[in-house]
Amino acid sequence: MARGRVTLADVARHAGLSVTAASLVLNKRPGVRISEEARQRVFAAAEELGYRPNVAARSLRTRKTATIAFVSDVVATTRFAGDMIRGALDAAREREHVLLIAETQGDPEVERQAIEAMLDRQIDGFVYACMYSRRVTLPQAMSARPTVLLNADGDDSVPCVLPDDESAAYQVATALLERGHRRIAVIGRTAEIERNPRRSLAAGARLSGIRRALAAYGARLSPGGQSDGWEPSDGYEATRTLLARRTLPQAVICMNDRLALGAYQAFAEAGLTVPDDISVVSFDDDAIAGWLRPGLTTAALPHEQMGRLAVELLLDWDLKPGKRWVPMPLHERASVAAPRQD
């Protein structure tokens, strides 16, 4: 530390008062039992000396550090984690809190160490975040402090913040149905992932919202478009096999934007134009969605808001267990048109 950092004692001396008085004034305790004149002297002294309280010292007494631990499985791989962190950071800053972050890479041993390291630093609470929304079991060590799950679903004893994929899927499918599409295929589904909440919560929720919308219009999902992965190459392959079928769909719903990129590539190769020959909608609002030509209509993952909400819950001590669904706004771009008359 900068030797000679200004301490409360310095301020008190400068103001000609006791440390106690200075502390009382600066912390604006409710029972304001200090003369107006004295408080002015304290404020003036603090200002003049550039006094800043030492949080570590304070925390020794108060057991509060105004520091939150943000523990995630992976931050780097996609830009989404960045959005969650940004939201969390903003909310924290607004309330004069600060974020300690750690990444576990999904390794339980690294996770344990990270949690211990944060606990050693007396953090006030945990945000436990997942890159892809899925069901998790909370690490034992975390129960020492209030915790909220971010983009993850827990065991009902803990609050969690999740994107509302089901409603988003309903909207996305409805956007197609309203325009008159009926032969609609999904790119990127697979029975396995759809049923395994430990791998993905999104897959199941999205499919179920899509089915609900189709049912409302008396329509059914067109076959084809299966794929295990959700990367662009998976979308490309899935779309190629889809296009090899006898009857082409009028529109496709991609389970995410990366799949949609692959689909665009396959369409272009097949000489199909989006949206004149085929409409496409998707999920996530990855940066790529705005880069494609034509721009991709997609339901945006509200990661920034989710990050913000997670720390707000923590700081407001609104720790009722249960899920908070954050809406996913539909970003309409240019990938949807009415189906060809044929």
Added chain:
Amino acid sequence: MARGRVTLADVARHAGLSVTAASLVLNKRPGVRISEEARQRVFAAAEELGYRPNVAARSLRTRKTATIAFVSDVVATTRFAGDMIRGALDAAREREHVLLIAETQGDPEVERQAIEAMLDRQIDGFVYACMYSRRVTLPQAMSARPTVLLNADGDDSVPCVLPDDESAAYQVATALLERGHRRIAVIGRTAEIERNPRRSLAAGARLSGIRRALAAYGARLSPGGQSDGWEPSDGYEATRTLLARRTLPQAVICMNDRLALGAYQAFAEAGLTVPDDISVVSFDDDAIAGWLRPGLTTAALPHEQMGRLAVELLLDWDLKPGKRWVPMPLHERASVAAPRQD
């Protein structure tokens, strides 16, 4: 804090020794002046009780918190910042340090507050990171602690970690020249950005590396391809105007991968095939580079290593001012072929 967290006093009592002795043992001080038997008792007690030192309390005496502040202008917008953070996180974890992060959004007031907040928490040092490499002037408040610049260039009084864009550009251009290309254009240059280190260090360095390579082959840059921005739409427009010229280039060097995406789109529209009709190389190794078809050959920004190096310098007290250049490896994919015979 978990009330009843185990303290050093508990351990000492359990071991039947004084707090001092326990402290000495657990910190493995060099002057090992404690009987072997006593130290065993201490270790056993600590283990049994699950003792963990309170870092805040310790820091009050030692003025060390094993905590580093990572202050950046923007983390969320691109996935790159995530890579820098990941590298920093890994290096910190290996040395049992932890990262406090803050984002300033480029707002000096937010920045000031963030720095104060970290200083209040007695952090050991700063990593000051920029999203896009550029020249900065270090905030005054930061001089209170050791600091290293990450992806930024300072005033020579401070160590900084930068990607070696100049060499990368030389390599990238050489990859083209070796295959026989001579009519090479750059997409995304502009005199303004190239000369303004406060906006970008990359632009100038990349252009100069390219020119050096061309000179070695007695070649000159083909005209055209200017653009202010570095987004896909800029690349698309710049490429369209380039293609409207009388003689087409045999290859293009895009100043980043997003521009290259736009270029791909323009080429496809013009009926040009990559790499048969035109080769393309680029910089960054954004995720998009691997998603394009054909895959884009590009010089990778070594963000993870840079983040790692920054905290290593800080923790090793290797704070000699000056620049550390981190090499940018060339990721060869499928966007380069020999030029058409014509």
Added chain:
DNA sequence: CTGTTAGCGCTTTCAA
């Protein structure tokens, strides 16, 4: 070899 004592900077009874 080990224990006593004195703080680090702050908050918080308790007394004056």
Added chain:
DNA sequence: TTGAAAGCGCTAACAG
């Protein structure tokens, strides 16, 4: 309305 003093958990002189 104010101040003295204790103590948060730990480390570091200094004795013993």
